[in-house]
Amino acid sequence: MAASLQSVNPTLSRNLSSPNNSSSFVPFRSPFLRFNSTSVAPDFKPLVSFRNASSSFVTRSAAEPQERKTFHGLCYVVGDNIDTDQIIPAEFLTLVPSNPDEYEKLGSHALVGLPAAYKERFVQPGEMKTKYSIIIGGENFGCGSSREHAPVCLGAAGAKAVVAQSYARIFFRNSVATGEIYPLDSEVRVCDECKTGDVATIELREGDSILINHTTGKEYKLKAIGDAGPVIDAGGIFAYARKAGMIPSAAP
Amino acid sequence: MASSVISSSPFVCKSSSSSKKDLGFSSFTKSSQISIHRCQKKSISRKIVSVMAPQKDRSPGTTGSVKTGMTMTEKILARAAEKSLVVPGDNIWVNVDVLMTHDVCGPGAFGIFKREFGEKAKVWDPEKIVVIPDHYIFTADKRANRNVDIMREHCKEQNIKYFYDITDLGNFKANPDYKGVCHVALAQEGHCRPGEVLLGTDSHTCTAGAFGQFATGIGNTDAGFVLGTGKILLKVPPTMRFILDGEMPSYLQSKDLILQIIGEISVAGATYKTMEFSGTCIENLSMEERMTLCNMVVEAGGKNGVIPPDATTLNYVENRTSVPFEPVYSDGNASFVADYRFDVSKLEPVVAKPHSPDNRALARECKDVKIDRVYIGSCTGGKTEDFMAAAKLFHAAGKKVKVPTFLVPATQKVWMDVYALPVPGSGGKTCAQIFEEAGCDTPASPSCGACLGGPADTYARLNEPQVCVSTTNRNFPGRMGHKEGQIYLASPYTAAASALTGHVTDPREFLQ
Numbered sequence: 001m002a003a004s005l006q007s008v009n010p011t012l013s014r015n016l017s018s019p020n021n022s023s024s025f026v027p028f029r030s031p032f033l034r035f036n037s038t039s040v041a042p043d044f045k046p047l048v049s050f051r052n053a054s055s056s057f058v059t060r061s062a063a064e065p066q067e068r069k070t071f072h073g074l075c076y077v078v079g080d081n082i083d084t085d086q087i088i089p090a091e092f093l094t095l096v097p098s099n100p101d102e103y104e105k106l107g108s109h110a111l112v113g114l115p116a117a118y119k120e121r122f123v124q125p126g127e128m129k130t131k132y133s134i135i136i137g138g139e140n141f142g143c144g145s146s147r148e149h150a151p152v153c154l155g156a157a158g159a160k161a162v163v164a165q166s167y168a169r170i171f172f173r174n175s176v177a178t179g180e181i182y183p184l185d186s187e188v189r190v191c192d193e194c195k196t197g198d199v200a201t202i203e204l205r206e207g208d209s210i211l212i213n214h215t216t217g218k219e220y221k222l223k224a225i226g227d228a229g230p231v232i233d234a235g236g237i238f239a240y241a242r243k244a245g246m247i248p249s250a251a252p
Numbered sequence: 253m254a255s256s257v258i259s260s261s262p263f264v265c266k267s268s269s270s271s272k273k274d275l276g277f278s279s280f281t282k283s284s285q286i287s288i289h290r291c292q293k294k295s296i297s298r299k300i301v302s303v304m305a306p307q308k309d310r311s312p313g314t315t316g317s318v319k320t321g322m323t324m325t326e327k328i329l330a331r332a333a334e335k336s337l338v339v340p341g342d343n344i345w346v347n348v349d350v351l352m353t354h355d356v357c358g359p360g361a362f363g364i365f366k367r368e369f370g371e372k373a374k375v376w377d378p379e380k381i382v383v384i385p386d387h388y389i390f391t392a393d394k395r396a397n398r399n400v401d402i403m404r405e406h407c408k409e410q411n412i413k414y415f416y417d418i419t420d421l422g423n424f425k426a427n428p429d430y431k432g433v434c435h436v437a438l439a440q441e442g443h444c445r446p447g448e449v450l451l452g453t454d455s456h457t458c459t460a461g462a463f464g465q466f467a468t469g470i471g472n473t474d475a476g477f478v479l480g481t482g483k484i485l486l487k488v489p490p491t492m493r494f495i496l497d498g499e500m501p502s503y504l505q506s507k508d509l510i511l512q513i514i515g516e517i518s519v520a521g522a523t524y525k526t527m528e529f530s531g532t533c534i535e536n537l538s539m540e541e542r543m544t545l546c547n548m549v550v551e552a553g554g555k556n557g558v559i560p561p562d563a564t565t566l567n568y569v570e571n572r573t574s575v576p577f578e579p580v581y582s583d584g585n586a587s588f589v590a591d592y593r594f595d596v597s598k599l600e601p602v603v604a605k606p607h608s609p610d611n612r613a614l615a616r617e618c619k620d621v622k623i624d625r626v627y628i629g630s631c632t633g634g635k636t637e638d639f640m641a642a643a644k645l646f647h648a649a650g651k652k653v654k655v656p657t658f659l660v661p662a663t664q665k666v667w668m669d670v671y672a673l674p675v676p677g678s679g680g681k682t683c684a685q686i687f688e689e690a691g692c693d694t695p696a697s698p699s700c701g702a703c704l705g706g707p708a709d710t711y712a713r714l715n716e717p718q719v720c721v722s723t724t725n726r727n728f729p730g731r732m733g734h735k736e737g738q739i740y741l742a743s744p745y746t747a748a749a750s751a752l753t754g755h756v757t758d759p760r761e762f763l764q
Contacts, residue, residue, distance in 0.1 A: 083728040090704040093356045094395035098363025113730045140520040146455040148471030168553055169524050174471035227343055237477055238368050247481055
């Protein structure tokens with residue numbers, strides 16, 4: 001899967017020029033500045049935190065594509081085949097993610113389905129947020145259900161990115177579509193070399209994104225995001241579609 | 253033909269055309285992610301099977317121009333994208349024929365639809381959306397009940413034609429519109445048609461691929477997008493072909509076939525790919541058995557499953573819908589990224605042991621595993637034929653079950669069949685009578701039930717660390733409720749046999 005995302009896709013590059021060659025289309029400025037609007041549910045999280053930004057909300061339409069994206073924080077390490085039932089047990093699916101209160105509640109239950117062998121919990125009992133911003137996974141992260149609650153609860157809890165060896169398809173797609181969490185592919189089994197609590201930084205750059213584990217001092221190359229890149233950069237499937245002219249720029 | 257490859261299973265003959273070289277670790281090999289505990293076992297088969305772009309001989313085009321062959325899935329997507337040709341890897345905007353949602357994801361999907369398109373927005377086509385409450389229905393959980401109410405409001409407001417509503421939770425029969433499990437209802441109500449694109453906010457939407465259509469699960473955000481536009485951005489998947497030939501033994505069911513396959517390729521063996529099933533065995537399967545096969549494609553990571561439509565398909569579909577459709581078939585010169593062949597006459601009943609659908613074992617090798625309960629239900633194993641099979645085995649055995657045996661018909665129609673249809677060879681008894689005589693629990697109200705645990709008061713939920721043999725589709729930790737619960741996935745025959753002995757049991761103990 002990871003490799004197929006890397007494969008050159010002439011169709012995509014014909015239809016949408018890369019953000020760096022923005023001369024072929026005008027940078028999209030939506031009159032619908034939802035992210036600053038107080039009347040709208042504050043559940044639409046920005047995908048990245050900019051290094052110098054003190055406020056956590058930045059309009060996606062104003063983001064410059066060439067800017068470096070960085071995530072920094074503590075790692076939470078899990079193994080292979082972490083399925084959606086472990087990420088968010090089915091009993092919590094009655095919570096509707098587009099409802100702000102329930103969105104927060106979902107976050108408090110993130111990864112609560114992990115077996116007892118995981119002594120360190122992702123969200124401490126009684127807390128609503130996690131102290132871990134980077135999740136490190138093995139193979140087939142997010143397998144199982146198509147429930148969007150899975151990437152949503154991770155984002156709602158405060159995680160920013162997942163670095164996994166590989167992803168299940170629907171989870172990856174939902175992460176991209178919602179913008180809740182940034183899914184990244186590692187080239188090696190990073191989950192074997194990192195421990196929960198390690199301090200790490202992820203730097204996304206053109207061509208060579210890296211994960212730096214400050215606790216061990218090791219660096220890992222991350223694979224380019226591939227076909228999902230334009231969708232993530234645009235800010236999710238709706239923003240991407242608006243840019244591509246598939247849907248109108250403002251609500252009718 | 254190149255010589256067959258020695259693989260981990262004696263029953264699998266993986267063929268590769270003679271023009272293919274051993275490409276070693278091509279990019280598709282990397283993409284066929286195998287969980288680490290299977291790494292050693294898989295290393296041989298991976299190298300041969302995963303190839304990048306199979307070089308198949310093309311037959312010359314009739315008009316002199318070279319025509320690129322497409323697989324069924326490629327053809328369906330090309331047509332839905334209004335293109336004459338697509339190849340795997342293409343990202344295309346596709347027109348959607350049917351969008352399905354249920355009580356768990358519907359509210360979220362509509363919430364996103366309204367947020368993005370406006371509070372007063374209208375869905376793209378109120379006749380192409382099917383809303384089927386099925387997940388958390390017969391429960392006192394207030395939020396679950398509220399979610400059904402939310403869907404009622406949306407359907408009223410949007411004039412959605414197909415809303416299989418339920419208002420009287422105390423008596424499912426008092427609700428004329430209510431159906432039950434969405435994937436079975438979609439088929440029974442005539443929403444599955446060859447050649448179409450069907451999306452659903454549920455991973456087992458791939459079930460509908462049994463009808464020769466492109467069907468896959470999507471999240472709330474994608475569904476919200478489809479609600480407003482009737483389109484979705486899809487990447488064309490490459491197709492893995494599974495040819496199943498031979499006569500199906502009387503004790504084997506399609507659940508055994510798919511568990512066999514998933515055990516072969518692992519839970520990520522088909523990630524981002526189509527699984528296309530064909531062969532003489534497939535041709536002799538009923539629609540319900542084909543649905544079971546395609547249902548678990550997602551458990552192998554597959555994007556969609558697909559079976560070429562034939563007389564069986566057309567007979568089923570034409571009795572349930574008058575909407576015109578046009579089936580498509582893979583071209584003779586289509587490219588497949590992998591080829592698997594099975595001689596089903598050599599296969600044996602299998603189970604998936606805890607805690608992964610690819611943790612395959614022969615049922616007979618698990619006969620020392622003591623179990624606490626049996627669950628027969630869900631979109632995978634709760635259809636009419638699934639209950640008929642279980643009843644047939646109970647009747648042949650003439651014994652009583654040794655453990656609590658929970659029966660949850662998938663839909664109202666299935667429930668009625670269980671109480672009305674005579675079981676062949678039983679002298680006119682219905683499934684319900686046979687189940688009662690065997691000491692099973694009374695068939696419950698139709699819904700997804702305990703397949704995915706659900707609210708605490710869900711019937712047959714695993715609330716203790718017990719061992720359960722189940723005809724459902726997933727057995728990851730906590731799937732049916734308790735984190736330490738041990739779930740053995742099995743066919744209805746195997747589940748029934750196990751109920752009779754109190755241990756995991758090969759159905760041949762009772763059926764020969």
